[in-house]
Amino acid sequence: MNEYKLLLTGTTGAGKTTAIAAISEITPVRTEVKNNDASFAKATTTVGLDYGELTLDNGDKLRLYGTPGQPRFSFMWRILSQGALGLVVLIDNSRPDPLADLAVYLEGFRGLIDEAACVIGVGRMETHPQPGLDAYAEALQAAGVLCPLLPVDVREQREVLVLMDLLLTQFESKAVADGIPGADLAGQFGRATAALQPGQA
Ligand SMILES: Nc1nc2c(ncn2[C@@H]2O[C@H](COP(=O)(O)OP(=O)(O)OP(=O)(O)O)[C@@H](O)[C@H]2O)c(=O)[nH]1
C-alpha cells in the first residue's frame, strides 16, 4: 500500500478544516481551540494541524494535512511540507488584501510548489468578487508559479474533490514528464470518490 501526503494551507478562516472534514473518511483529527484573537470572527481556530484520510480505489491512502492558518505557526509549514505530493492554497477573498495572503503562501511553500504540485482555490468570490481571477493569474505569473486557479466553496464536498483531483492530475503529469510511471492517482481518486454523498465522506 502506498501513502500520499497532501497539504492544505491558507489564512485563518479560509476553510482548511472545513475542506478536510468534507472529504475525509475518518473523523478528522482536529486541534481546534477557542479563538481569542479579536481580529477574526470565528469561534475556533486550528493551532496544530488538521488530519484526514481517504482510501483510493486500489487501497492506497491519501493523508490530508491542514496547516495552522496563522503565520506565527509558519515553522510547521516546513515540517509538514516534507514528503508532500502537493499543496492546496485556500484564499479568502473577503479579507483586506487576499493577494498579499497568496504571496505569503507562495513564499512560505516555495520549495514544495516548485518540486511538487499546487492548486489555488479562491473562496467567497460570490460575495467578494474583487480581486478577480485575472488579478490572481497575474500574481501567479509574476511569481513564476504555474498552477490551476479556481473559485471554490469549501462547504461543497464536490468542489473540494475538484481541488484534490487537480492536484493529483498535476502530480501524474509531472511523474510522466519525469519518466516515472504514473500511479494513476487521479483515476484511483475519481473512482474512490464517485459514490461519495455529501456529508457521507
Ligand atoms: N458564507 C460562506 N462561508 C464560508 C465560505 N467558505 C467557507 N466558509 C465558512 O468559513 C469557515 C471556515 O472555517 P475553517 O474551516 O475553520 O477555516 P480554517 O482555514 O481551518 O481556519 P483556521 O483553523 O483558523 O486556520 C467555516 O465556517 C465555513 O463554513 C463561503 O464561500 N461562504
Ligand SMILES: [Mg+2]
Ligand atoms: Mg482550521
